[in-house]
Amino acid sequence: MEDRALDDLITFLDRSPSPWHAVESVLDRLHGFERLDETAHWEDIPERGVVVRGGALIAWHVPAGLAPSAPVHIVGAHTDSPCLRVKPNPDTHVGAWNQLGVEVYGGILYNTWLDRDLAVAGTVVTAEGDTVLFDSGEPIARVPQLAVHLDRGVNSDGLKIDPQRHLQPVWSVGTDWPTSFADWLASSADLGAPPPWWELCLYDVQGAAVIGADRSLLASGRLDNLVSCWAATTALAAARPGEHAAVIVLNDHEEVGSASTSGAAGPFLDSVLRRLVDGRGGSADDLARGFAASACISADNAHALHPNYTERHDPEHQPMVNAGPVIKVNANQRYATSAATADLFRRACESAGVSWQVFVSRNNMPCGSTIGPLTATRLGIATADVGVPQLSMHSARELCGVDDPPALAAALRVFLTG
Template identity: 55%
Template sequence: MTESHIGDLAAFIAASPSSFHAAEESARRLEAAGFHRLDETAEWPTDAGRRFVVRDGALIAWVQPDGAAGEIPFRIVGTHTDSPGFKLKPKPTTGAHGWLQAGVEVYGGPLLNSWLDRELELAGRLVTTTGEQHLVRTGPFLRFPQLAIHLDRGVNDGLRLDPQQHMNPVFGLGDVSSADLIGHLATLAGIRPTDVAGYDIVVADTAPGQVFGLDGAFFAAGRMDNLVSVHAGLAAITAAPPAAGHVAVFAAFDHEEVGSATRSGAAGPFLSDVLARISDGLGATESQRLRGFASSWCFSADAGHSVHPNYAERHDPANRPVMGSGPLLKINAQQRYATDATGAAEWARACAQAGVAYQEFVSNNTVPCGSTIGPLTATRLGIRTVDIGVPLLSMHSARELCSVDDPASLAAALTAFLQPA
């Protein structure tokens, strides 16, 4: 199971260089599993079925059983499709001294040094003057070249990268006036450069996912935060049969790395819109909808931290999860994670049903804790929410690291969550 899961995860990551590609690859897999794609602008069917809807770089899928009543609860797996990195600015074709460079803006909180000296690509969507959207990717195309040690003898005593001055990737040689980066992307997408009215283009690592280490213990790839969870959620929802007691839901939001405050982010209305339309189709009153929400659950699946062998002092002394020993239950007293005691019990139940071991994660008191879509979902909908995830090293690096075993264990636990015994 682990080998096939990791191989499929590597393929999913390779097909998903941007949030828009991740949403469309998820859509492709859902359709292959018998899900029907819906249009947000159309009327939706109200009978039982397996359905999904895409909003920009986000996607929500659900399995609605026969005979569902208005107060039926939801069991939701929440994830996000975006990853830290860089995004093209307006007027992105730049350069100097005979070099062609891309003007990029930092997206989220990447480890800047990890992006140096890698073969990278541009990927995302182009939108035409008529509103049509076209996905595009370049393959290996650009690079952030590091300064040679001969020109900075003190670099190993401390590397400082200025995001504006030093993080301008090269993609060619020549005069800037004769180059057109957006025109190149348009040509790749099969449209005229003059038809491009807008774009959302990010930088992505092109190296394929790789299993390595003693007995193949490790898996490394880009964008594992949070495509590992998206992939696990897809596995869980496609395996979920129509269950009489609940509607199974898989939500993959965009823009988590920059705060989620968008129409396709977890702080926006996407999930509440979809749940409301499902409830409305069942003829639910507002009272019935709220009763259903009171019995609902959400597992917020996002990457977490494994103890780092070279920086153990940065971790809590009593809670030091190790990759390969199971996915994480993420806990924070300031509610940066939404887990509470009832959520911990529900997570323990799902893991026991799946036969999966799990670990607890809590931050060192001197190290600020990040957050997830979990608290946002709990706040917006009032649904009981639990924060979980696979432990990583090198989180927010261009290339992250996990155990080969933990992604499959996460998928098994999420499958059990959507199919409670």
């Protein structure tokens, strides 16, 4: 990866500790894109525009004069990552320890959240009803693991974690600390009064870093799926579509099923696409014709071959890091890829000069799913599932190759340009 792209990706990762911060990081990179308000009347559709809904974002490049029945090339990804989130009434006390009540968000690997220095970031609703972003920027909490002396069988029997009892972080000590979390938040965010509501994620303060003797690996929290958000944003900013519209949709709540107003199972993308057609004088027939000729790439990280667990992969489908983006295939439609859409992405990769790989899960080990099947089902648009190969998916700190994110961005740029 070129140093400039690598530095930009690292900055993107470090400045996106929550879905809402990820949206702000994307907006910072979409220079020249006009931001529209969903509640306003879209009288004139800008050639390049963007709209935000909570922790989700849709941006587009619609060439001037493009017919309303023209197809659209869509890249989808998601802004959320598995984490621990602060509960509404978080203050608990054990002895002199002051702890925070947290809720597990998504399918985290419990043990990876132990003994890490945790900051908190997300969105806060003020006493006046305004919504503001907040990031403590420094560690305020830690989930301490039980010492081996008090758990003699941990290495032979395995670590057993009850998420209700064992994942509650300590954040202060002593009865002379009378501050509630809401009071601390009001002071830290300079709010004036304790906020009534928040959506806050704990995150590891250790920043993204290039590692390996050959500097070939990238370690960071939230690689799944901020890498795809960065690649989609980079691709759209550089794309020059001609005969079709280019769109990226970065949904929230993928890690918990996507069933929300800003998730892929919700109406966000459908609503915006309809408004883009209506704003150009199109009809329902134009929309249907355009969808029938459109294509979507769902970008979400893939499982690279794990050198210590090779038996967990299909023998003929073992993606490697730094060997190019992965086309994900599942006969049971856990991935939306068809032969035709797989070939569409293959051609984009080859036009961009990047290699590509294929992932299929073992028959005795069902795979997860993505926003791909949801988007394909909701819109009826042909879709392929692809992604950067990585290790340690859903860990508090994940690992990928440095060459694959820009390779994905290059292929997506070709796809969006057409």
